[in-house]
Amino acid sequence: MSVDQYSVCPCGSGKKIKFCKCKDSIHEMERVLKMMSGGQMVAALDRLNQVLEEHPDAAWCLAIRGRLLLELKEDEALAENAERFIRLQPSNPLALTQQAAYRGVRGETQAAAESLLQALSESSSGVDTFVLDVASVLSLSFAQAGNLLSSRCFAGLALTAQGYENQRLASMAIEQVNRSREISNMLKDVPTLEVKPKTPAVRERYDEASVLLRANQILLAESKFESLARSNPQEEGVLRGLLVCAIWRGDAPRQSQILRKLSEIETIDIEQRARDLALSVLLTPDQPQISTPCANYTWEIEDLDLLEQELIAHARVVQLPAEVLRMAGNSDDNDVPPRSGFQLLDRELGDLDKLPEVEDAPMVLTNALLFGKQTDRPARLELLTVCQSERDEAIKFFTSLGGVTGEPQATEETIPLMSAANANMPIMRVSGTQAEARKLQTQVANREFVGRVLATPLPLFSDKPIGETVDDDAFTLQRTAIARVIESYDVMYDDPSVLARLRTELKVPELPAIAITNDDQLYTLPVDTLYRVDAESVSKQQLFILLDRARNFHCTPVIRATAQRLLAIDLGEDEAQIKPHAYLSLVDVTSDETKAMELLEEAKTWAKANNVSYAPMLLNECLRRIQAGDSNGFQATLQEIIRDFSDDAAVMGQLQQMLVELGIINPDGSPRNAPGPAAPMNVGSEPPAAAGGAGIWTPDSPTPPQPSGDGSKLWVPGNE
Incomplete structure (x- = not known):
């Protein structure tokens, strides 16, 4: 088949082949494309190299060759190809895109963004799919680097392009951020x-x-915005235009700088200024303005056996189990692992055979590791990530022990406010369920959170503890900003009373509820303001839209309010479609396991009465029971799924996929590991190398729960 001389040349010039410089060699293109479609990538590259030797100006060869090299991950060859392409055609969008691709591969995300923006500027005849492919890759690179607003811009470029089908990477970058409860919702909107x-x-x-x-x-x-800013440096609209440009450029320090400048313009509303300041400190790399000093402390120890025995015998110390200790310390394979590890508590633990009451539950002040004598260094004691507010107590305790003498060597670092304010419980082996342990951990964290925030010194407050500034009007803007930062984390809405106490202590008013007057509001409201939507002001149709958007961004109180209202009203002919969705949405944001199971039972009863499939409820229940370590309940739920849905391939496929993801079975249906004997419940979690314990076991933790019971009662697909 001959090449159509009036089709657009693949070199990216935008010209038809008949009028492009590539016309003398374009007859080779069909042969190359046939090789590529047949999977002969190396042969296609060889042929392209031959054509380039004969026709050095064949830009179409460089365009196709660059795509092949990117796909084959030939990074150095891609860089050479892009430089040659740019020398040949400096303004060619495909050449600039190849330059962006290899810069992105090297981790030079900001330089890659600049090249891709130049490619967009030169794409006068439409954006090539190759540009969108690289934009998708760049969006994921920005997300991995923590530059979330820039990631969203480039992902949006790929997701909104008409006719573009390769949207998987862009979707991945967006969804991972949207559904994370540990990412501020201020960072989920451009x-x-x-x-x-x-x-x-x-x-x-x-x-x-x-x-x-x-x-x-x-x-x-x-x-144009920069030109306007020179003559109008205090113009809010111009600065916000420059902010969006800085986001596209991937320049996080510049983004933060512009937002800080906006927060200082006194003609702007105080709440908007506080929001700008809050976003400014969130966007700064490593967030230094809202990170507090901490340190690791190291003592050289003469008598390690004496110190170890003192720690084991002390009522305020918990020894780390061996399986936890293996994950502590440095991750370098060349380092000797710690000999033993301990957690220093804020109070005596006492003898426990069950979970303590919330008011009596201890907290971890620091984690301590003991290292034996090595060839090149003496035995030592290391305290990990000791915050300023706990430093004096921790140092006083360890220097009071007979085995610890002299001044420690300190390694200074910082820790983000949200981590410093999170109270951690020690690892304790007591009777109970994982669900009860998670509930207690949450209650203890909520008990301590406000006090720990007030005791934390931050650079944003001139290195003063936040609590010392509550009566100082000079810090009103900063206190409002820090309240809005904390409010933007979805994890804070598990117990709204914590936020109410925080606002009271900081003397910061609660923002008013938002009444919805039209559908456009639901789509355009910033994510962090969704929490303030008055669910009672929303129509039936708007409720479902609001629930869908809240689920996309995991806005817990909005999901809860909209789902409860949807379950309480008559939905007419839409009921069979919406009510199961509402039930499962409400279950997902119910942290109390007993209430969650009651909701699932209610949902199953409703589904059976209305001839609606209750398989999604059973699958959800199955997941929750295995996460809670409820072996008997898990087994009963599995048997119910088999009994009622064994003929439904879709349901059984979802079940098998879930069990594979949980690590219970292999992809072929064979069991991964049989459950072991009954084990005591672990409260608390493994301390990482340079941080305190981070809460109790969750489904994302390295060690899955062990179901109780004698022997294996677990059915897996493929067993008789």
């Missing part, structure tokens, strides 16, 4: 250009720049 200048002359030039921005001509828009 700021928009809502504020416009009032002066006609400024407004006209601003409109020109904003049009370019919406057309993805970021570099041209930025040039």
Whole structure:
């Protein structure tokens, strides 16, 4: 088949083949494409190299060769190909995209973003799919680097392009961030250009720049915004335009700088200024303004046996189990592992055979590791990540022991506020269930959270503890900003009373509820403001939209409020579609296991009465029971699924996939590991190398729960 001389040349010039410089060699293209479609990638590369020797100006060869090299992960060859392509055609969008690709592979995300923005500026005849492919990869790179707003911009470029089908990477980058409860919801929205200048002359030039921005001509828009900013340095709309440009560029320090400047403009509403300041400190790499000093302390020990016995015998110390100790210390294979490890508590533990009451539950002050004598260093004691508020007590305790003398060597570092304010329980082996342990850990963390926040010194507060500034009007903006930062984390809504106490102590008002008047509000409200939506002001149809958006971003109180209302009202003919969704949504945000199981039972009863499949409820129950270590309940639920849905291939497939993901069975259906004998429950969690314990076991932890019972009662697909 001959090449159509009037089709667009694949070199990226935008010209038809007949009028492109590539026309003398384009007859080779069909042969190369046939090789590629047949999987002969190396042969295709060889042929492209031959064509380039004969026709050094064959840009179409460089365009196709670059795609092949990227797919084959030939990074050095891709860099050489892109440089040659750019020398040949400096403004070719495909050449610039190849440059972006190899810069991204090298981890130079900001430089990669600049190249890709240049490619977008040069894409006058439409954006090539190769540009979108690289934008998707770049979005994932930004997400992995923690530059979440920039990641969202490039992912959005791929997700909104008409006719583009390779959206998997972009979707992955967005979904991982959206559903994380540990990421601030302020970082799940790209700021928009809502504020416009009032002066006609400024407004006209601003409109020109904003049009370019919406057309993805970021570099041209930025040039116009910068020109406006020189003559109007306090113009809010212009600064917000520059902010969006900085996000596209992947320049996190610049983003933070612009937001800090906006927070200092006194003509802007105080709440908006506080929000700008909050976003500013969240966007700064490593968030230094809201991180508190801490340190690791090391003593050289003469008599390690004496110290170890003192720690084992002390009522305020818990020894780390061997399986936990293996995961502590440095991860370098060349380092000698710790000989033993301990957790120092804020009170005496006493003799426990069951979980303590919330008010009596101890907290971990620090984790201590003992290392034996090595060839090149003496025996030593290491305290890990001791915050300033706990430093004096920890140092006093360890220097009071007979085996510890002299001054320790300190290694300074910082820890984010949300980590410093999280109270951790020690690892204790007591009777009970994992669900009860998780509940206690949450209650203890909530008990201590506000006090720990107030006791934490931060650079944002001139290195003062936050609590010392509550009566100082000079820190009103900072206190409001820190309240909005904490409010933006979904984990804070498990117990709303904690946020209420925090606002009271900081003397920061609660933001008013938002009444919904039209559908557009539901789609355009920033994610962190979804929490304030008044569910009673929302229509039936809007309720489902609101629930869907809240689930996408895991906004717990919104999911709870909308699901409860959907279950309480008559939905008419939509009931069979929406009510199961509402039930499962409510179950997902119910932390109390007893209540969750009651809801699932209610959902199954409703589904059976209304001829709706209750398989999703059973699968959800199955997952929760295995996470709670309830072997008997898990077994009963499995048998119910088999009994009622063994003929439904879709349900059985979902069951098998779930059991594979949990590590219970292999992909072929054979059991991975048989459950062992009954084991005591672990409260607390493994301390990482340079941090305190981080809460009790969760489904994401390295060690799965051990179901109780004698022998294996677990059915797995494939067993008789």
